[in-house]
Amino acid sequence: MQGGPDGPALIRSILAHSVRSPLDAHVAGEPHPTILGTSLFIFAVRRLITAIPVLIIATFATFWATSYVVDPTDKLALCTTCDESAYDRIIELYELDKPVPLRYTSWLGDFVTGDMGQATSQGERPVSDIFWERGLNTLYLAGPAFILLIILGTFTGIYSALRQYSLGDYAITSVSYLGLAMPTFFFGLLLQVVFAIWVPKYLGFKPFWSSGLHLESPLQFLRSVTLPVMTLMFVLLAGDSRFIRAAVLDIKSADYIRTARAKGVSERKVITKHLFRNAMIPAVTLWSLNAAGLFGGSLITETIFSWPGFGRLLLDATFAGDLDLTMAIVFAITSLVVIFNLLADLLYGVLDPRIRYD
Amino acid sequence: MIRTNKFARLLALLFAFTLVAAACGDSSDDATGDDTETDETTEGEETTTTLEEVTTTAPPAPDVEEGSTGGNLIWAHEQEPPDMHLDDPNNNLSVTSWVRSALIEGLYGITGATEYYPELLDGEAAVTANDDGSVQIDFTLRDGLMWSDGTPLTSADVEYTHNILVEGCDLDDDGSIVDGTGEGCVYLIGDRTGLDLVTSFTANSDTEFTIVMSQFYAGWKGLYNEVYAAHAYGDDAAAVNANLPEWANADGVLPSSGPMVFDTWDRGVQMTMVRNDAYHGSNSPDAVNPGVAFVDGVQINFVADTDTQINSLKAGEAHIVMTQPQLAFGERLSTDENFTVASSAGPVFEHWGLNLLNVHLSDPLVREALVLGIDKTEVMAGLYTPLFGDTLPAEGLGNTFWMSNQGPYEDHQAQYEGKQSDEARANLEAAGYADSGDGIYEHPENGRLTLRVGTTGGNALRELQQQLIQAQLADAGFEIVIDNVDGGAYFGERPFSEEALAAANSGGAEGDPTIWDITQFAWVGGPWPGGQAPAYITAAGNNAYGYSNADFDARVPECNATIDDAERAACYNELDTYVTTLDVDAENGLFMIPLTQKPSYYGYLSSVLSGAGVAPDAQGAGPLANVVDFQFK
Numbered sequence: 001m002q003g004g005p006d007g008p009a010l011i012r013s014i015l016a017h018s019v020r021s022p023l024d025a026h027v028a029g030e031p032h033p034t035i036l037g038t039s040l041f042i043f044a045v046r047r048l049i050t051a052i053p054v055l056i057i058a059t060f061a062t063f064w065a066t067s068y069v070v071d072p073t074d075k076l077a078l079c080t081t082c083d084e085s086a087y088d089r090i091i092e093l094y095e096l097d098k099p100v101p102l103r104y105t106s107w108l109g110d111f112v113t114g115d116m117g118q119a120t121s122q123g124e125r126p127v128s129d130i131f132w133e134r135g136l137n138t139l140y141l142a143g144p145a146f147i148l149l150i151i152l153g154t155f156t157g158i159y160s161a162l163r164q165y166s167l168g169d170y171a172i173t174s175v176s177y178l179g180l181a182m183p184t185f186f187f188g189l190l191l192q193v194v195f196a197i198w199v200p201k202y203l204g205f206k207p208f209w210s211s212g213l214h215l216e217s218p219l220q221f222l223r224s225v226t227l228p229v230m231t232l233m234f235v236l237l238a239g240d241s242r243f244i245r246a247a248v249l250d251i252k253s254a255d256y257i258r259t260a261r262a263k264g265v266s267e268r269k270v271i272t273k274h275l276f277r278n279a280m281i282p283a284v285t286l287w288s289l290n291a292a293g294l295f296g297g298s299l300i301t302e303t304i305f306s307w308p309g310f311g312r313l314l315l316d317a318t319f320a321g322d323l324d325l326t327m328a329i330v331f332a333i334t335s336l337v338v339i340f341n342l343l344a345d346l347l348y349g350v351l352d353p354r355i356r357y358d
Numbered sequence: 359m360i361r362t363n364k365f366a367r368l369l370a371l372l373f374a375f376t377l378v379a380a381a382c383g384d385s386s387d388d389a390t391g392d393d394t395e396t397d398e399t400t401e402g403e404e405t406t407t408t409l410e411e412v413t414t415t416a417p418p419a420p421d422v423e424e425g426s427t428g429g430n431l432i433w434a435h436e437q438e439p440p441d442m443h444l445d446d447p448n449n450n451l452s453v454t455s456w457v458r459s460a461l462i463e464g465l466y467g468i469t470g471a472t473e474y475y476p477e478l479l480d481g482e483a484a485v486t487a488n489d490d491g492s493v494q495i496d497f498t499l500r501d502g503l504m505w506s507d508g509t510p511l512t513s514a515d516v517e518y519t520h521n522i523l524v525e526g527c528d529l530d531d532d533g534s535i536v537d538g539t540g541e542g543c544v545y546l547i548g549d550r551t552g553l554d555l556v557t558s559f560t561a562n563s564d565t566e567f568t569i570v571m572s573q574f575y576a577g578w579k580g581l582y583n584e585v586y587a588a589h590a591y592g593d594d595a596a597a598v599n600a601n602l603p604e605w606a607n608a609d610g611v612l613p614s615s616g617p618m619v620f621d622t623w624d625r626g627v628q629m630t631m632v633r634n635d636a637y638h639g640s641n642s643p644d645a646v647n648p649g650v651a652f653v654d655g656v657q658i659n660f661v662a663d664t665d666t667q668i669n670s671l672k673a674g675e676a677h678i679v680m681t682q683p684q685l686a687f688g689e690r691l692s693t694d695e696n697f698t699v700a701s702s703a704g705p706v707f708e709h710w711g712l713n714l715l716n717v718h719l720s721d722p723l724v725r726e727a728l729v730l731g732i733d734k735t736e737v738m739a740g741l742y743t744p745l746f747g748d749t750l751p752a753e754g755l756g757n758t759f760w761m762s763n764q765g766p767y768e769d770h771q772a773q774y775e776g777k778q779s780d781e782a783r784a785n786l787e788a789a790g791y792a793d794s795g796d797g798i799y800e801h802p803e804n805g806r807l808t809l810r811v812g813t814t815g816g817n818a819l820r821e822l823q824q825q826l827i828q829a830q831l832a833d834a835g836f837e838i839v840i841d842n843v844d845g846g847a848y849f850g851e852r853p854f855s856e857e858a859l860a861a862a863n864s865g866g867a868e869g870d871p872t873i874w875d876i877t878q879f880a881w882v883g884g885p886w887p888g889g890q891a892p893a894y895i896t897a898a899g900n901n902a903y904g905y906s907n908a909d910f911d912a913r914v915p916e917c918n919a920t921i922d923d924a925e926r927a928a929c930y931n932e933l934d935t936y937v938t939t940l941d942v943d944a945e946n947g948l949f950m951i952p953l954t955q956k957p958s959y960y961g962y963l964s965s966v967l968s969g970a971g972v973a974p975d976a977q978g979a980g981p982l983a984n985v986v987d988f989q990f991k
Contacts (some may be wrong), residue, residue, distance in 0.1 A: 069847060075450055077849035077900075079549065081889055085540025086447035086548025093448055120448060122625070123441025123603040134626065189665050196673035210673040211666050212659060213627050306661045308626025320440070 040349065044342060051338040056108075058334040059327055063104045070321035072096070072120075093120055094321065107327060117324030121317055127328045130313070134297075135332070137213060138309035140225055141301070142294035145232040149294075150287060153237050157244025157283075158276065161252065172241060179238025188231040188304035195227060211306040228305040232298055236290055243286055247279040254278075281351050288344035295340075296333035429990040430630075431653045431967075433981055434661040434676035438626065441603035445547035456980025460618040460631060460656065461605075464583035465497065465516070468979065470644045472705065472764050474579045474885045477641050478503060478511070478615070480565070485574075485921060492557070493574045493921075499565040500641070505587050505613040506634040513561035518588035520559045520569075523547065525595040533557040534572055544595035551889075552581050576918045576926055577886040587613050617651040617986045631656045637986075645984045652989040656982065671697065677967050680960040680981040696965040701749050703763040704958035706880045708755075708820070710811065710951040711853070714904040715861055715871035717804040722940055724807075725948045726774075727785035731834025733777035734953060737826050741819060742957060755952035758937050759887040759930040762955050766927035770938045771952065782834035791835070799835035808837040812852055813878035815842035820878065823953070841874075853877045853902040862904040863897040871904070880956070887930050888918050894937055903949050910936045910943070966990060 072094045076082050090096070095103050110117060116127035160172045179187075196210035208227050214220040251257065252275065260270050297310025310329055317325040439454040467477035476482060480498040487493055503511035526544040527535035535543070535554045543550070555571040562568060571578070590613050592598035601607045605620045612620065617640065618631035632655040639648045659676055661667045668690050670676040692699045712719045712728070719725055734754025742750055751762045756769030786799045791807060794800035799807040811828075813820055821842065828838040843851055852858065852874040860869025881890060891914045892898050896906040910933065917929035932942075940947045960981060968989040 071847055071850040072448070074847060074850040074854075076447060076548065077854040079900075081551040081892060082447065082548040083540040083550060085543055088540070089447045089546060089548065121440050123443075123449075130625075137626070185663075189669065192666065192669040192673070196669060196675070200673070206673070210669045210675055211661055212675075303662045304666055306627075306659070306663070306666060308660075312626070312662065 040346065044346065047342050047345065048338075051335075051342075054338060055331065055334050059108070059331055060104055062330045063107065063323060063327060064100055066318060066321065066323055066326055067100045067103070070319065072321040093124075094323065103323075107323065111327070111331070116328050119317070119322055119325040121320035121322035121325060127324045130325065131328050131332070134308060134310055134313045137307065138295065138297045138302075138311070140213070140221075141228050141232060141298070141307060141309060142291075144225065145229045145236075146287075146291055146294050148229070148233050149236050149240060149290060152233070153240030153244055154280075154283070156237070156241040158248055158271075158279070160241065160245040161248035162271070164249065172245075176238040176241050179234050180242070182235070184231060184235050184298075184300045185304055187234060188228070188301060191227045191231060192304075211304070213307055228301050228307055231304070232294060232301050236294075240283070240286060240290065244279060244283050247282050248275060251275055251278050277351055281348060284344045284347045284351065288340040291340045292333070292337040296336050297329070427652045427989070428654050430655045430657050431678070431985070431988050432657045432659060432676045433678050433680070434659045434667045434670045435679070436660070436662050436664070436667065436681060438629075438660040442605040442620075443546060443599065443602035445545070446599075446603075447546065447548035452980070456982060457629065457631075457658065458584070459616070459979045460982035460985045461614045461616045461620055462584045462586075463615045464585055465581075466579040466583065467642055468885055469642065470702070470983075472761060472883065472885055475641065475643055476500075478585060483579075485578075487574065487921060491573055493571045494568060495571070495578060496568050497566065499567075500638065501565065503615070503638050504636045505590070505615055506619045506636050507590070507613040508636055509587065509589055509613065510564070511585070511587070511615055511638075512564040513567040514564070515585050515588050516567055516582055517559055517561045518591075519582055519584070519586045520553075520556070522586060522591075522595045522598050523550070523553055524556070532572055544599070546599050551575075552577055556581075574919045574921055576888050576920065580884070580886060585615065587615070618656055618982070621655065626660060628660060629658045640984070640986050642984060645986055647986045647989075649986070651986045653985070656985060671961065671963055674963070674966075676963075678960060678962040678981050680958070691961045696963060697961055698964035699959070699961040701957040701959045703750055703761065704956045705761065705883045707758075707761055707883060707955040708823070708878065708880050708953045709758060710953060711877045711879060711903055712949045712951070713853070713862075713871065713875050713877075713902075714946060714949050715866045716809070716875050718801070718807055718809060719875065719949075721789050722945060722948065723785045723789035724791075726940060727782040727789075727834060728809075728831065728836065729771060729774045729948065729951050730778040730782040730785065731831045731836060732774075732827055732951065732953075733830050735776060736830065737823055738954060740826055741823060742954065749957050750955050754954050756938065757931070757934050758881070758950050758952050759890060759934045760927075761883045764883075764885075766931060768931050768934075770931075770934055777830060777833070779830075779833045779835075786835050793835065797832065797835065798837045806837065807835060808839060809875040810839045810841035811876040811878060812841035812843065812848055812874060814848045815844035824878065827953075838876075849877075849879070854900070859899070859902060862902050863899075865904065865906070877902070878953075888914075891917070891930075891933060894933075905937075905946055905949055907936060907943050907946055 072090050073087060073096070076086055076090065079086065095106070098106070107117065116131060118124045119127050119130050122130055156172045156176075160169045163169050192210040195208045196206065200206040207223065209220075209224045210227070212224060214224040257270060257274055260274055261267075265274075297312075297314060299311035299315055301307065302309045302311040303315075310332070314326065314329045314333075316322075317329065435453060437451055437453040439451055439457060440449050442454060442458065443449055444454045444458055463477050465476070465478050465483075466474040469475050478499055480500045483498075484496045485493060486496070497516075499511070499513060499516075505511055522545050524535050524543065524545075526542045527550070528539075528541045529535055534557045535550060540548070540550065552571075552575040555573060555575050556569050557572050558568075558570045560568045575581075586598065590607060590609075592601050592607065597607075601612060604623075605612050614620065614634050615638075617634055617637045619634045621630040621632045623629045633651045633653065635650055637650045639650075659670065661670055661676070664681070667676070667679045667681070671679060671691065672694070691697045712725055714720055719728075735752055738750065738752050738754050743752065751769075753769070753772070753775050755762060756771035757767055760767040783793075783799070786807070789801070790803075791799040791801050794806060801807065811824055813824070815821070821840070824838075824840050824842075828840065831838050841852075842848065855873055857870040858873040861867075861871035861873075862869075893900050894903070894905050895901060895911050895914060896908070913929070913933060913936075917926060917933060920926040920929055935941050936943050936947055937950045938948060938952060968987075968991055
């Protein structure tokens with residue numbers, strides 16, 4: 001858990017980690033003048049190339065595990081009168097007559113040529129159709145949640161650190177601990193009860209839908225998206241806020257901050273130019289992880305709010321043994337992790353000019 | 359200090375705007391029946407206009423007068439059909455059949471008492487046994503049957519349905535399809551039992567037709583449980599396979615013969631149906647309304663989580679739920695005056711099946727000790743009775759062919775009722791077992807009396823049941839180890855694994871008989887229970903228990919060939935005595951222990967909805983079985 005007495009040590013550790021090992025870079029004595037130039041491009045390309053084995057390993061492991069865990073013919077186990085055609089149908093559909101590695105290479109070959117296959121658990125519709133449809137739905141949740149998370153997390157974290165031990169700090173700390181301690185499903189259900197049942201009952205109006213995606217109008221969409229976004233954001237916000245608070249507290253007592261103040265730099269400039277910017281470096285690591293988690297779909301939040309996104313789809317596809325669909329989602333989630341990590345690495349260079357990419 | 363005032367104000371303004379905008383919006387979400395109006399554009403796109411102002415109480419009251427027609431019935435359900443092609447072996451979810459029950463009818467329907475009734479027929483069909491062993495069945499359709507697009511429903515539709523079902527199948531010399539393989543068949547259906555006996559189909563007129571079967575098939579009333587429209591479902595079986603998944607052909611949605619017509623499907627969110635105004639009326643003895651449905655349409659919201667379903671009901675966003683029995687429903691809904699929660703005997707009944715090749719269970723005294731040690735009454739009292747009252751027999755089930763709410767049901771394990779631990783231990787001692795010192799018995803050659811019981815993991819009610827029985831059997835000298843497998847792979851990995859089936863079919867000579875000991879599973883019952891029998895026939899493909907009895911094998915086809923309903927019902931009861939007692943097969947009998955029949959459970963917003971449509975559902979046809987009767991107050 002972030003924050004608390006170990007917070008500064010944790011931040012130092014993340015700072016050191018984020019500067020060195022993930023970037024494969026080194027800290028130079030001077031700012032690099034071509035940070036956004038050729039070296040950056042080469043770095044990005046190199047990172048993307050090294051991501052290929054990661055994607056292959058992740059997809060193969062998923063393919064192998066799903067193939068062994070789920071047997072689609074199980075659904076016929078208790079059918080005492082089903083004839084061979086029923087089994088043949090399942091075997092043909094899932095290519096169960098081929099060994100797993102062969103099926104994987106077949107899938108991979110199709111996938112890289114743009115054929116994502118058919119979703120057997122969704123009426124054999126093209127996976128690509130479902131993929132974009134559900135991906136967009138997840139984006140509806142993840143986008144606002146991520147933006148709000150960054151804004152509120154930064155604001156509450158910095159406020160809390162600058163006003164350490166003030167009433168506001170205690171309030172934010174208490175709410176953060178509440179968020180950290182509260183399971184997502186419980187918080188989601190609580191919001192449903194409060195806003196969809198109690199508010200209408202006692203206040204006479206109903207601000208939000210309890211569940212489901214409503215696209216009839218922008219207003220209906222807003223009413224349906226608010227509670228799941230709040231749920232997604234609140235649970236992450238608690239951690240992020242504590243994390244940023246600890247980072248700011250650590251930097252607040254750094255030598256260069258003291259030097260800046262001694263030089264007579266205004267407090268506003270100290271905060272915005274020196275403190276804020278440096279505090280963002282570890283936060284970027286955290287946000288990249290948050291983003292990958294959010295945009296990859298949230299199983300619990302999407303289930304609680306009956307939201308037709310990636311999270312629910314992955315669960316349904318996995319239990320149904322729908323390999324093409326499972327693989328497409330796993331591929332997307334793995335890619336998101338790689339992409340957001342890469343973006344974080346690139347942002348380090350923007351935030352900290354000492355970082356070089358050669 | 360950091361200046362955040364403007365930012366904070368902006369945030370506050372945004373939040374306030376959101377709340378105000380939402381509050382000033384509408385409550386069209388509330389399941390108040392007719393508060394939304396759906397317009398179909400020329401392109402088939404849907405626009406929704408909200409009409410009602412915000413409500414002031416929860417759950418919101420409907421703006422429909424008592425007994426009036428109109429409104430949209432909203433059903434919240436956790437499962438979504440993968441597609442609408444129910445016969446596809448890849449799609450056997452019950453929700454698909456539940457949805458289709460509102461769209462399409464068959465020759466016979468099933469009542470709440472799990473009995474057949476003539477649905478599209480004018481009355482019972484006439485069965486005539488011929489001298490050569492073949493059977494002729496003459497059917498007459500009701501007058502005035504109509505598809506939703508105004509086309510009359512005739513014998514030609516039934517003939518078309520038959521032809522689709524058997525299209526391409528390899529035929530025997532007598533014209534019936536080759537049994538058991540489905541070789542060449544085009545239409546996606548995994549079970550052609552009965553159809554493979556039909557040698558001819560003759561449409562005599564628009565309302566009369568005749569089928570001839572090479573021999574009598576006891577489940578004949580279920581053969582054409584859905585009739586397809588010849589003019590719309592596809593020119594051939596391949597086209598039907600292509601049209602059914604989305605319930606549409608090139609011209610639009612497929613026409614209905616049921617009270618509803620398919621409308622839209624927003625995958626992952628909801629499915630909608632609208633009233634079939636050309637509906638010819640329900641013939642179900644459970645239905646009260648003889649005409650078209652009262653409600654304008656049905657909306658099915660796919661709500662995966664149980665608590666969210668309840669919140670959805672309480673928020674007025676759904677009218678009815680029908681789901682697995684769960685404690686949460688009883689706790690949160692049954693105490694609320696706005697809701698009615700009710701249950702009926704469901705079609706799913708649970709069993710323990712015993713592996714006769716197990717070193718312990720191969721001894722009939724041990725099997726009898728096992729059933730003596732189980733107190734089904736305590737299981738019922740602990741799990742079902744508090745929630746579902748006296749819907750089910752308090753002593754549990756005692757038959758694997760008939761369910762407790764069916765007329766021919768007999769309790770064949772009545773002599774084992776109650777906990778009889780002393781008798782169980784006496785049985786074990788008679789079989790050569792002795793207490794090993796910790797209460798668990800042990801055999802000098804076969805070792806400690808440890809038995810694994812397994813099923814698909816993740817079903818809380820079933821796991822509780824296992825734990826209860828585990829404790830009971832510990833008192834009787836058995837050590838029961840729960841061996842469930844998560845993720846739906848249990849049956850494929852344990853009793854129906856290749857090795858286990860090879861052992862069962864060879865009497866242990868091949869394969870591996872030690873993969874499983876006791877399996878817990880459920881049958882889904884129906885008016886014709888003969889479908890269970892093949893699982894117990896010697897060396898049958900799905901006989902995982904290793905049961906073998908020549909008399910039983912011979913009696914099964916005799917039962918299935920008995921034309922008289924009462925005689926046939928008695929015959930199935932006789933078959934059950936082989937399976938659940940030692941009376942007729944003292945050596946291999948008693949390899950199944952029927953436990954409990956699961957209740958069908960439903961809750962509905964009674965402050966809004968009339969209870970008329972919520973009829974008994976023992977056949978598991980889902981909440982739309984009598985959709986014609988749903989009516990808003």
